Amino acid sequence: MRTGDFIARLRRFGELEWYRHGGGRGDTGEMVPPVVVWRFAEPRPVEFVDVLRGIVDDESREIDWVLDTTRRNWVLVPSRVMAEKEAHHFATEAQAVALLEQEDPEFCLHSVNDLERIVAALDRSADFPVSGCATS
Numbered sequence: 001m002r003t004g005d006f007i008a009r010l011r012r013f014g015e016l017e018w019y020r021h022g023g024g025r026g027d028t029g030e031m032v033p034p035v036v037v038w039r040f041a042e043p044r045p046v047e048f049v050d051v052l053r054g055i056v057d058d059e060s061r062e063i064d065w066v067l068d069t070t071r072r073n074w075v076l077v078p079s080r081v082m083a084e085k086e087a088h089h090f091a092t093e094a095q096a097v098a099l100l101e102q103e104d105p106e107f108c109l110h111s112v113n114d115l116e117r118i119v120a121a122l123d124r125s126a127d128f129p130v131s132g133c134a135t136s
Helices: 003-010 047-056 079-087 094-105 105-124
Strands: 016-025 032-038 067-069 074-078
Touching: 003 016, 003 032, 003 105, 016 094, 016 105, 032 094, 032 105, 047 067, 047 105, 067 079, 074 079, 074 094, 074 105, 079 094, 094 105
Parallel strands: none
Antiparallel strands: 016 032, 032 074, 067 074
16 A cells, blocks of 8 residues: 555545655555645535544554645645654655654554555545535
C-alpha cells in the first residue's frame, strides 16, 4: 500500500485539483511514513471532512495523525513526523521521514499499517454523497 492508493480513494469524494504524496510500503519491503497533501477543486466536499476525521481518529489507530483541512491544501501526516520536523528544525517533512526511517522502523510500520486501515475505511465509505458539496 502506498500513498497513491489514498489519492485514488480521494477521487471518489471530489475532483482533485492538485496533490503530492510519498510513503507507504515500498517495493523492497521498506516502510516509509506517509505524507499526503491535496487540494479538492471547488466546490470542495466539506462534508467529507467529518467522514475522513472519523476514519483517521478511529480508536483502532496505531499512531496519532495530523489531518489539517483548514487551509487551501489539506494534509494527512503522522503527528510524529511533524513533531520531529519541529524538534530538529527541518525545512521539510521529508527530512523528518528520513530520520524516522533510520531511527524507528517500528513507528514506520505502524504508520503504514494505519494508512492501510484508512484506505480500507475509505473503500467502505464509497457511498458518501458527493452531490452535496459546498465551498469552504
